[in-house]
Amino acid sequence: MTAKKSDFIDQKMQDLNNDGVDRRGFLKCMAWAGTGLVWTLSGGIPVSQAFAKGIGQHAGKTGDFSFVQISDSHMGFNKPANPDVIVTLQAAVDKINALPNQPEFLLHTGDISHLSRPEQFDNVDQILKSASAKDVFFVPGEHDVLDDNGKQYLERYGKSAQGAGWYSFDHKGVHFIGLVNVMNLKAGGLGSLGGEQLEWMEKDVKHLRHSTPIVVFAHIPLWSVYPEWGWGTDDSAQALAYLRKFGSVTVLNGHIHQNMQKVEGKVTFHTAMSTAFPQPQPGKADSPGPMKVPAEQLRTLLGITDVNYVRNPHSLAVIDSSLG
Amino acid sequence: MTKKNAWVASLAAPMAMAMLLLFSGSPNLTASDQPAAIAAVKIDNFSFGPQALTIPVGTTVTWTNRDDIPHTAVSTDGVFKSKVMDTDEKFSYTFTKAGTYSYYCTIHPKMTGQVVVQ
Numbered sequence: 001m002t003a004k005k006s007d008f009i010d011q012k013m014q015d016l017n018n019d020g021v022d023r024r025g026f027l028k029c030m031a032w033a034g035t036g037l038v039w040t041l042s043g044g045i046p047v048s049q050a051f052a053k054g055i056g057q058h059a060g061k062t063g064d065f066s067f068v069q070i071s072d073s074h075m076g077f078n079k080p081a082n083p084d085v086i087v088t089l090q091a092a093v094d095k096i097n098a099l100p101n102q103p104e105f106l107l108h109t110g111d112i113s114h115l116s117r118p119e120q121f122d123n124v125d126q127i128l129k130s131a132s133a134k135d136v137f138f139v140p141g142e143h144d145v146l147d148d149n150g151k152q153y154l155e156r157y158g159k160s161a162q163g164a165g166w167y168s169f170d171h172k173g174v175h176f177i178g179l180v181n182v183m184n185l186k187a188g189g190l191g192s193l194g195g196e197q198l199e200w201m202e203k204d205v206k207h208l209r210h211s212t213p214i215v216v217f218a219h220i221p222l223w224s225v226y227p228e229w230g231w232g233t234d235d236s237a238q239a240l241a242y243l244r245k246f247g248s249v250t251v252l253n254g255h256i257h258q259n260m261q262k263v264e265g266k267v268t269f270h271t272a273m274s275t276a277f278p279q280p281q282p283g284k285a286d287s288p289g290p291m292k293v294p295a296e297q298l299r300t301l302l303g304i305t306d307v308n309y310v311r312n313p314h315s316l317a318v319i320d321s322s323l324g
Numbered sequence: 325m326t327k328k329n330a331w332v333a334s335l336a337a338p339m340a341m342a343m344l345l346l347f348s349g350s351p352n353l354t355a356s357d358q359p360a361a362i363a364a365v366k367i368d369n370f371s372f373g374p375q376a377l378t379i380p381v382g383t384t385v386t387w388t389n390r391d392d393i394p395h396t397a398v399s400t401d402g403v404f405k406s407k408v409m410d411t412d413e414k415f416s417y418t419f420t421k422a423g424t425y426s427y428y429c430t431i432h433p434k435m436t437g438q439v440v441v442q
Contacts, residue, residue: 079392079411080392081392114394115394115408115410116408142431142432143394143431146394146408146431147407147408185430185431185433186433187400187426187427187428187433187436188428188433188434188436189433189434190433190434227434228434229370229434230432230433230434286369287369287370287371287391288370289369289370289391289392289393290392290393
């Protein structure tokens with residue numbers, strides 16, 4: 001473990017404590033497994049200590065199924081912060097293919113492309129074909145809907161989706177909801193879900209049992225990470241209100257190109273690293289622009305997020321692994 | 325080439341030059357004696373600079389993106405709308421009516437700016 005990673009844990013702990021978040025029963029175990037940080041989360045249903053220990057000791061080996069979140073591949077980006085995003089996306093796929101517990105599918109939480117150009121989407125699709133998991137579920141980032149109001153994105157990834165590309169599906173008892181919060185952004189505002197999508201979401205979850213584990217994924221964080229840099233979603237509180245009745249809610253986001261975690265009641269929020277370039281910690285730079293780091297450090301700041309689900313008790317273990 | 329064609333060719337070049345001079349426009353032939361007014365807005369570190377710009381009517385404003393991330397400049401009331409500007413790309417708009425024009429980056433809506441045309 002490097003000093004830098006150790007600092008990161010301390011900081012996370014500090015953040016959680018400063019937030020005054022009640023984490024009793026929700027954050028049972030943190031441990032390093034290989035290159036990743038293991039968070040064992042129980043969404044509302046207490047996790048036994050034995051289970052928590054089990055995850056810490058055998059990360060990635062348990063779970064009724066697992067899936068992997070990748071994010072912010074920014075295909076087409078070629079600036080000094082990472083001149084070759086093809087290579088790092090391929091490294092992410094190699095990392096996925098080497099996981100001991102193979103994911104049943106992938107989630108891509110947006111900014112697939114850097115400039116919404118067809119060849120950029122094509123390149124990502126081509127690289128993802130080499131992943132052992134064949135199904136990939138996407139939501140768009142703001143870089144995927146440039147200049148055409150999301151038309152191309154919908155044609156490629158959203159044929160069976162609703163509205164601007166939102167949808168839900170069920171997998172082995174877990175209800176997944178993919179949301180779009182990068183369209184029709186208002187001057188001075190943050191990410192936006194919009195009335196039509198919220199209405200759809202309310203109906204989508206209405207008839208689900210309270211014990212159904214929920215995984216929500218969207219590009220821009222659905223919690224207020226750092227509004228000064230636009231890292232939040234204006235109407236996310238409404239969406240979260242519809243999920244209040246559920247015992248286990250996991251919210252997976254991208255956009256900020258770094259791991260952040262927050263536990264609020266029964267809801268766990270988590271952001272993924274990018275596969276392309278890191279961004280600074282909130283307020284630690286003049287802007288949230290791409291962060292240039294020494295070449296040998298780049299891969300320690302890029303990565304994937306592996307999520308293991310255990311049916312009994314309903315638990316999701318979120319494991320972040322850097323590429324290097 | 326025949327002798328006659330060579331003669332035509334030798335005349336053609338100077339004539340073409342004369343035509344170009346005539347139609348390219350001397351200062352006396354331009355529509356306005358005023359040089360076109362221009363102003364610049366630079367995009368750096370996810371912000372428009374200057375954030376507020378005051379210009380006379382008829383000024384052409386050029387936005388230049390100097391970030392490593394694409395941005396747009398779009399007026400909130402739909403008067404002007406840039407395409408996405410990647411690094412070092414530009415967008416220009418000529419303001420022909422007085423008024424206050426608020427605009428923002430549609431990709432990063434926290435980025436806002438204003439052009440006041442007097």
